Amino acid sequence: MKFNFLSESDQAYYIHKASTLVEALPYIRQHSGKNIVIKYGGHAMGDEKISKSFSQDIGLLKEVGINPIVVHGGGPQIGAMLKMKNIKSKFIEGLRVTDKKTVKVVEDVLSNDINSKIVEGINTTGGKAVGLAGHLDNIIEAEKLEIAIKDSDSNIEKILDIGFVGKPIKINCDKINENISKGLIPVIAPLGYDKRNSTYNINADTAAGAIAGAMKANKLLLLTDVPGILDEKNKLISSLSAIDALKIINKEYIKGGMRPKINTCVNAINNGVKEASILDGRIPHSIILELFTEHGIGTQIYN
Ligand code: ADP
Ligand code: MG
Numbered sequence: 001m002k003f004n005f006l007s008e009s010d011q012a013y014y015i016h017k018a019s020t021l022v023e024a025l026p027y028i029r030q031h032s033g034k035n036i037v038i039k040y041g042g043h044a045m046g047d048e049k050i051s052k053s054f055s056q057d058i059g060l061l062k063e064v065g066i067n068p069i070v071v072h073g074g075g076p077q078i079g080a081m082l083k084m085k086n087i088k089s090k091f092i093e094g095l096r097v098t099d100k101k102t103v104k105v106v107e108d109v110l111s112n113d114i115n116s117k118i119v120e121g122i123n124t125t126g127g128k129a130v131g132l133a134g135h136l137d138n139i140i141e142a143e144k145l146e147i148a149i150k151d152s153d154s155n156i157e158k159i160l161d162i163g164f165v166g167k168p169i170k171i172n173c174d175k176i177n178e179n180i181s182k183g184l185i186p187v188i189a190p191l192g193y194d195k196r197n198s199t200y201n202i203n204a205d206t207a208a209g210a211i212a213g214a215m216k217a218n219k220l221l222l223l224t225d226v227p228g229i230l231d232e233k234n235k236l237i238s239s240l241s242a243i244d245a246l247k248i249i250n251k252e253y254i255k256g257g258m259r260p261k262i263n264t265c266v267n268a269i270n271n272g273v274k275e276a277s278i279l280d281g282r283i284p285h286s287i288i289l290e291l292f293t294e295h296g297i298g299t300q301i302y303n
Contacts, residue, residue: 020293023292023293023294024288024292024293027291027292027293028064028065028066028292030218031061031066031218031219031291032064032065032066033065033066033067034066034067034217034218034219035067035069035180035212035215035216035217035218036061036066036067036068036069036217036218036219036220036221036291037068037069037070037071037208037209037211037212037215037217037219037220037221037273038058038068038069038070038071038208038221038223038287039070039071039072039073039204039205039207039208039220039221039222039223040054040070040071040072040073040118040223040281041072041073041075041204041222041223041224041225041281042072042073042074042075042076042077042078042114042204043073043075043076043224043225043281044223044224044225044280044281044282045072045114045118045281046076047282049284050281050282050284051117051121052121052125053284053285053286054121054223054281054286054287055118055121055122055124055125055127056125056285057285057286057287057288058070058122058127058129058185058287059122059125059126059127059185060288061287061291062127062128062183062185067180068185069176069180069185069186069188069211069212069215069217070118070122070129070185070186070187070188071188071190071204071207071208071211072110072114072115072118072187072188072189072190072204073190073204073205074106074109074110074113074114074204075096075204075257077109077113077114078096078105078106078109078110081105081108081109082102082105085101085105087101087102087105091256092147092149092160092162093147093149093259093260094203094255094256094257094258094259094260095145095147095162095165095203095260096162096165096201096203097162097163097165098162098163098164098165098200098201099163099164100163100164102163102164102201103163103164103199103200103201106191106201107135107191107199107201110133110189110190110191111131111133111135111136111189111191114189115131115132115133115187115189116131118131118187119131119187122185122187127185128183128184128185129184129185129186129187130179130184130185130186130187131187131189132175132176132179132186132187132188132189133188133189133191134188134189134190134191134192134193134202134207135191135192135193135199135200136191136193137172137175138172138175138193139171139172139175139176139188139211140166140168140170140171140172140188140190140191140192140193140202140207140210140211141168141169141170141171141172141192141193141194142166142167142168142169142192142193142194142200142202143166143167143169143194143200144164144165144166144167144194144200145162145165145166145167145200146159146160146161147159147160147162148160164198164199164200164201165200165201165202165203166192166194166200166201166202167192167202167206168192168202168206168207168210168211171210171211171213171214171215173214173215176188176211176215177215188207188211190202190203190204190206190207190208192207203260205222205257205260205261205264206260206263206264208220208222208264209264209265209267209268209271209273209276210267212268212271212273212276213267213268213270213271213272213273214271216272216273217268217273217274218273218274218275219273219274219275219276219277219291220264220265220268220273220275220276220277221276221277221279221287221290221291222261222264222265222276222277222278222279223279223280223281223286223287224257224261224278224279224280224281225280225281225282226258226280227279227280227297227298228277228278228279228280228297228298228299229245229248229254229258229262229278229299230253231253232251232252232253236298236299237299238295238296238298238299238300239299239300239301239302240299240300240301240302241301241302241303242265242266242269242270242301242302242303245262245265245266245301246262246266248262249262249263249266258278261278262278262301264276265277265278265301266301269301269302269303274302274303275300275301275302275303276300276301277290277296277298277299277300277301278298278299278301279296279297279298279299280297280298283297286298
């Protein structure tokens with residue numbers, strides 16, 4: 001059977017397109033009515049074309065009955081603003097050391113600048129997004145994060161003070177659900193508050209993981225600027241269990257921002273999230289490729 005108005009190659013193209021849709025069906029069924037948390041990394045949001053394909057993917061998820069919840073980062077943009085203001089950036093264990101001046105810049109860039117751009121992007125491609133700030137909308141209650149570092153010579157642990165960096169202690173799911181039930185796509189800036197009204201900078205991966213756990217998400221997707229977790233030979237690890245992920249986390253070849261990512265995935269799974277993936281957000285339609293195709297594209301971490 002041929003459709004005689006098309007060339008052979010066009011026919012093959014459209015048949016392939018149709019089969020792609022059919023291939024997506026079981027995955028759509030699997031996630032329909034469920035929450036999927038997507039962390040949109042600062043590194044993955046540079047290019048206009050990619051931002052558009054991200055917005056389209058998010059809109060498509062909502063259209064097929066899945067509830068996407070976006071949590072965004074903004075590392076490079078925060079870095080650029082700090083540089084402009086002559087404030088030095090320093091990282092420990094992939095986390096930004098955040099003094100009072102820095103937290104003000106973080107708050108400004110995340111909740112005013114980046115958040116509204118993402119909301120606008122989703123809305124111009126036909127979705128309905130709502131911008132929420134983890135601190136102002138009382139979504140992320142946090143406390144100061146303490147990081148312990150072991151001195152390699154003496155083996156003595158010392159606690160490092162990295163300033164206004166928080167860890168989430170409670171997520172206000174009602175507030176998120178309230179927006180989902182209105183048909184909106186929540187876009188959340190990773191800032192936290194505490195009872196004394198301090199504002200905390202929270203690593204966006206950590207915030208996304210905590211939200212995924214609290215919202216019992218089917219899936220957590222961490223979009224970044226590398227294909228996934230790369231091994232010592234720079235080869236993509238396409239899947240591994242949460243137990244194996246913990247085994248590699250302190251290896252030499254896992255550095256910087258990848259450590260909090262792996263930790264986040266493991267914690268999310270321990271909190272009831274079914275699967276977590278780290279994937280390359282620079283690939284057009286990376287979300288659709290990861291969720292709706294058999295092999296996915298990044299590193300999948302499972303229970
Ligand atoms: P994001 O803005 O997406 O959170 P980060 O810079 O915080 O990005 O984290 C991603 C970075 O982690 C990568 O760009 C890469 O340089 C670094 N990284 C360190 N170790 C690894 C590894 N083993 N595999 C992949 N990326 C790694
Ligand atoms: Mg990061």
